[in-house]
Amino acid sequence: MGKIQNQIFSSYLRNPVLYDELFDKTGEIKDIYSRLFELYGGHTIKEYVKLNDKAKSSFFNQGITFQVYGEKESTEKIFPFDLFPRIIAPEEWEIIERGAIQRSRALNLFLWDIYHEKKIIKQGIVPLELISSSANYLNQMVDLDPPGGIYNHISGTDIIKHNDGNYYVLEDNIRCPSGVSYVICNRTALKRALFGVFNHYRTHSVTNYAENLLDLLETVKPKGVDIPNVVVLTPGMYNSAFYEHSYLAKTMGVELVEGRDLFVENDFVYMKTTHGPEKIDVIYRRVDDVFIDPLEFRADSALGVPGLFAAYKKGNVTLANAPGTGVADDKAIYTYMPDIIKYYLDEDPILNNVHTYHCSKPDELKYVLEHINELVIKPVDEAGGYGISIGNRLSKEEIEEVKLQVKANPRKYVAQPIMSLSVHPTYIDDTESFEQRHVDLRTFTIMGRDRDFVLKGGLTRVALKKGNLIVNSSQGGGSKDTWVLKS
Amino acid sequence: MPTEYAITYSCENKYENKVRGAHWQFLIIPQTNSSQEVLSIEFTNSLLEAESYSINGLGFKTIRLKTRKSFKSARFRAKMRVLKSEVNPFDFPLENNAEESYKELKSLNFRVDHEAFLKKTDLTTLPENSTSLWSLDTSQTVFTNLQNLNKLVNAYLTFQPSTTTASSTLEEVLAKRNGVCQDFAHLFCALARMNGIPSRYVSGFLHQGSGYFGDSQMHAWSEAFIPKIGWVGFDPCNDLLAGTDYIKVSHGKDYRDCAPIRGVLFTTGKNETIYTVQVEGDQQ
Amino acid sequence: MLARVANNLFWMGRYIERSEHIARYLNVNYFSSLDAPNQLSQSRQFVLRSMLFMVGNPELDDNVELEESQVLYKIGLDAENAFSILSNVKYARENANSARDLISTELYEAINKFYHYVNNYDADMFMKNSLHDFTVNVTEMTAVLRGKMRGTLLHDEIYAIIMMGINIERATQVIRIINAKHQDALNAQGSYGDKFSNSYEWTTLLKCAESYDMMRRFYKKTPTSISTLEFLILNPNCPRSVMNSLNQVYKHIKVLDPSKKYNKDSTAFLVGRVRSEYEFKYITEIEEDIQGFIENILNSLGLISQKMEKEFFNY
Structure with a gap:
């Protein structure tokens, strides 16, 4: 059991500690993905690579690129896009929305x-x-x-699925949240590359x-x-x-x-x-x-x-x-x-909040300083994933350094338990195979006078570096098309 | 008996390089409040552009000017007539129960309502070694305490033009122990706020008839909020309470909220601003 | 439409058109010189100098020995040079970028593809053996762009502004090409017994403007100085002629300024004036003083551009 029989997934390594969006604990493919899994399985890795390249050049030609400023000249890059979509079931989406x-x-x-x-x-x-x-x-x-x-x-809500299978909100973005155009581009690119799969969902x-x-x-x-x-x-x-x-x-x-x-x-x-x-x-x-x-x-x-x-x-x-x-x-x-x-x-929150320790409160600061290795330390006012320290990734010296920073300016920091973001099979260029990568989801909500709208879909961001928990695009993250299924 | 003031604000800006288009905003019109009323404003400028009037983000009236012309210098002049009723700074019921006032200063509701004028800003942050320069004596009324603070600031700093700039921090001011009216007002606000008394920076004109400090420029003083009494004006630069001679324009957290002139210019290089103020009083 | 964006679209049109003319000039001059009937027209130095003259960067020192690959690189793919084809395409795309929300996706993608094609072109290959491939592709891609403009944009003000840019630039470039080839014809004079009026350079000139075949059909004779100039300057039916460009500019300015009122300060008035000056001219009047004509018309085009800037692009 647990063996994955599918051409393009033949080398997929499943870490049982992580919550995999596709496979359950025993390694069985989840119902909602089974049809998609079969359809993708019909391709060889070679064909898949071809489709992947086509999708990339479609982004390039559409000019959906960003500049990377090097020492001498700037080059244009596309936002890494993964052809394997993420699917959200109607009953889960209803809660998110x-x-x-x-x-x-x-x-x-x-x-x-x-x-x-x-x-x-x-x-x-x-x-x-x-x-x-x-x-x-x-x-x-x-x-x-x-x-x-x-x-x-316009609000952008960043949501993750923890290894307990529940959704948690990580952040609300209500200044100028961006990313919605990529939701639409991702859909367009996927439709161009693999239009057949849409017939089945x-x-x-x-x-x-x-x-x-x-x-x-x-x-x-x-x-x-x-x-x-x-x-x-x-x-x-x-x-x-x-x-x-x-x-x-x-x-x-x-x-x-x-x-x-x-x-x-x-x-x-x-x-x-x-x-x-x-x-x-x-x-x-x-x-x-x-x-x-x-x-x-x-x-x-x-x-x-x-x-x-x-x-x-x-x-x-x-x-x-x-x-x-x-x-x-x-x-x-x-x-x-x-x-x-x-x-x-006068309602209970529908989506969970991650428990947070305020370093500005003396007793919570004490807890944080004693448990840094189990916590994520975040500055309260930095955007783009900067300045974040993940406790269990730090060396002893680094822990001491973070402690000093926090002690020097407690108001500037909060700490949260290390959340284990769910993983999703993602095609990795270097190894030419699918691997587990952490994902989150940014949803887009619009509020007007007496009317709201939530885009049925969202930006699933992928941390492309192995084991990386930070999915922000300014830190080299990619994205996936996100399907919200009709009930 | 009310006094009619004729205020003339003149300003000349010179630029190192040609300016191609500019926007200016002047925060120089006296506020209309219970003791003063603006009778007329006459604004002229060397660029011959039409001015417009607006209200800034903090609720004070402004004069706006924009041009697309090219120039290397520009002159502006505002002539304003203001009617000021006689102000007796001591004209308020005395606090008969100081204890209650101190209780109110500490209450959450009070601190929330006056949040803007209780917090530190860049220009009203005391250096570590100066935080104990002054503290409240709760055996006396809040008003008496503030009078003491006024006196203390006045004595602690020496009036000395051109040693500080509009962006000088208290750290620099306290190191030299001299400055201009802005620095006195900032120090007053910083110490009052530190002790939980809401305090705001005030910008305006001072009628100099009686030889006050403040040269021929705009003046700055402070207002502090005393429970059950309200806002009271203190001029630490002259160790006085703000009376009939004080014509208020605006208030804010510090100088930055009250800068009399702000400009957005399409040019490079240095610029120089010279301005003068003339206040003439005529008792009615 | 935003004044700033209108300005950008105008220049997008100009840069696209400019890159095409430069590419064609490189191509035609280089390849027709290979088997030109006289020695001087065959001379590599002569051709390279002509190319530099055309892009407005003439080599003034007669004693300098130009290096072919360097000259080609400078005009074709040198990002440091504002007049290179690469720079022109880059500017065209930057202008398109800022107006992306106004132009069709199809047009934008074509411009973007064009840019990536030029930007990624192998410079070594270009200098060694791909001049033909590169320049032909550039001209073909600009033809695609023109097709996308005509076929995927609403024929409204946006289209009119782009077309004004294209036509003002076309007139300007054709005149510059005439100027350059006129110089060449003067320089090559008598070197092999052929006279100025029958110079081989006139054929090259027509080819540079993609007008050789049309011209042969129209006159059914070998091009001479006078017939060539008449065709390229005054014939309103030749799509590359100065006259046709002026007619186009006039047609499109009327979309921007439909006013029928008499206004001698408007751009439309000025365009109409310049156009009517050439509508009823004899070519002999121009031939008498080609240099004077060139200065005069370039000056008029400059004035039109300036006036447009004041009337429509002022922001």
Whole structure:
């Protein structure tokens, strides 16, 4: 038993300690994957390699690439893409979807509260220090009512499956979460390469993201605007997510603008067109808070629009996401999510939170320092997987070093038990075979006035280095198409 | 008896290299509040561009100017007339129960409501060795304590123009023990906040009729929040309470929230700003 | 449309067109020189100098011995040189990148493929034995791009702006090619008994503009200076002629500025003026002073470009 009989999986090594998405503990293929397993098994490794190369060149020709800056010249690379999809069963997806909406709603209510009466702090549920010491809390947003009452129009929720078979949320991203365009590109690439497999599964479409985004952005138009003029604001073509920005603008059918294309006159925002100024009403901005308006925030920002914040404050333009949302996706806030959900919605969290130790609390700091080898230590304000230490991977000296860092600045760190991300068979170029690799899932939730939408699918990110737990694309991660099956 | 002030703010910016287009924002219009009212504003500039008025992120009125012209220098002038009613800084009911005030300062609700003016900023962070420069004496009222703080800051620093800049930290200021009104205000705020008293940086104009420090520039002082009384203005630079001579423009966590001029320029190289302020009073 | 993006699309059109003309010029001059009827036209130095002259980087010192592979590299694949084919294609793609949301996926992918083709071309091979392969592919790929523009873009303002860029650039490049070959014809004069007006260089010139076959059909005679110039400058039915380019520019500026009102400051007015100047010209008037004509028309095209910038691309 446990022997995998399938050409392309003949050399697949299954580590029984890890939770494998395809195979159960005894090595049997799970029902949901069995048809796919047979279909892929019909290919030889050679054929598979060919398909894989084709898919890669399709990304390359579509210009879905990012720049790697070397010593002399920069080269273009594609985001590694794996042709073997991940499948999520309808009953599992239902939980993820409800859980993602629940979190987004709770975070929105939390943001409204901390920028208005601050009841949750006054009642002692969330400590004052979390906002007073957060660089992302903007005093400019206090008592400002964003159109439609929405702050986090777009949320990206990072979810993993632990070896207990349950989903856990690792992180909420409510500044400018990226990655949705890759969900759609992955689907396109897989359809091009292996269209036959789609006949055997009833999979939800992912191409309806842009239309829903536009619909929901239109619901948060400023007062007095009939048909809003929506634009996407990008930092420019050298930004690593530029492809996504142009993709979203194109599929929504709206203009893709840079800061220099806009100007503010009498607190209204206009773009400069070939026929003169045109007023704009809703800005889906992919520029960070501190760069959006050099007259209000960082004066050296060349990416922003002078006067934009005043126009926003006056209610003449909508910014999505609202400025100042960053305070709520701070990793320190994450740890209070179960309380935040309970407080505002009077519900229990649908998706689990990973238990978190706050180094700012003396007793928890003590526990962390004594158990570093069993924990992941994370700085609370770094994005992109930087600065993370995984306890059981550290040498004795490294542990001491981390201890010193944490002790020097406890507020800066939180610690969590080492979660064992589930693994998924992934084709590895070097060995020309399938191997187990850790995966996570980023879901995309959009909130408008009285309406929500969760993209049925998501970005399954793969840590391509063997044993690596960090799946972030800036750290060399790849991705997979993700199928949510219809019930 | 109210006083009518005629305030003239003049500013000249010179640039090393040609500027091709610019945006400016001036935070110089006196606030309209219970003791003052702006009667008129007359703004002119050498670029002959039309100005516009807006409200910044913290709620204060601004003058905006933008140009696409090329230039190497630009002059701006704002003439403002303000009616200021007579302010008696001691005109408030005295705290008869200091204990209750201290209790309120410590309460969570109070600290949450005044969160913005209780936290440290880059410009109001005390160096380690100076945190004990001043502490509350709970046997006296909050007001008396703040008067003492005003006196202490005034005595601790010496007024000395051009030794510090707008971005000087308290560490630099305390090392030299001299500075300008901004530095006095920052030190006051830092010590008050450290002791749990909400305190904010105030930018405005000072009528210099009676020979106060503050030269012919904009002035800076502080406001502290006293439970049951509210915000009270202290000028540590002159060891005074802010009275009729003080015409407030804006307040914030520190200088950065209140910078009178902000510019976004399309140029390279250095630039130089010279500005002067003239305040004339005329009792009605 | 955003003014900045319009500017980028305009230049995307110009760079694509420019890369094509350079590629063709390299190809035709190099290969026709191999069996040219006179010694000078066959001379490698003569051809290399002509190529450098055409891209606007002439070798001024008569005594310098040019190295063939170096010159080819410089004009073809040198990323350090702004006038190289590689640089032009790179700029075209950068401009397309910034307007990706406005152009069709098909057009973008074709431009992207074009860029990767040029960027990954083996430079050693190119210098040794693949000049023909490379230049023919470049011209064919630009033809594909033109097809994608016509067939996959909405014929609206976006299309009009790209076509304006292409046609202004085409007129400019054809004039530059005329200038270069006119110089060559002057230099090659009398070296083998053939006179200026019957120079072999006129055939080369027509081939550089892919107009040789059409011209033969139209005149049914061996090209002379006057018939060649007439065909390439004034014949509105020759797709590469200056006249045709001006007609195209006029047609497309009308899409951008449909106003019928009299406005002597508009770009449309200026284009119309330049166009009508050449519509009713005799070629003999031009032949009298070719240099004057070249300066005049290049100047007019420059003015049109500047005016467009002010009227439509001002951001």
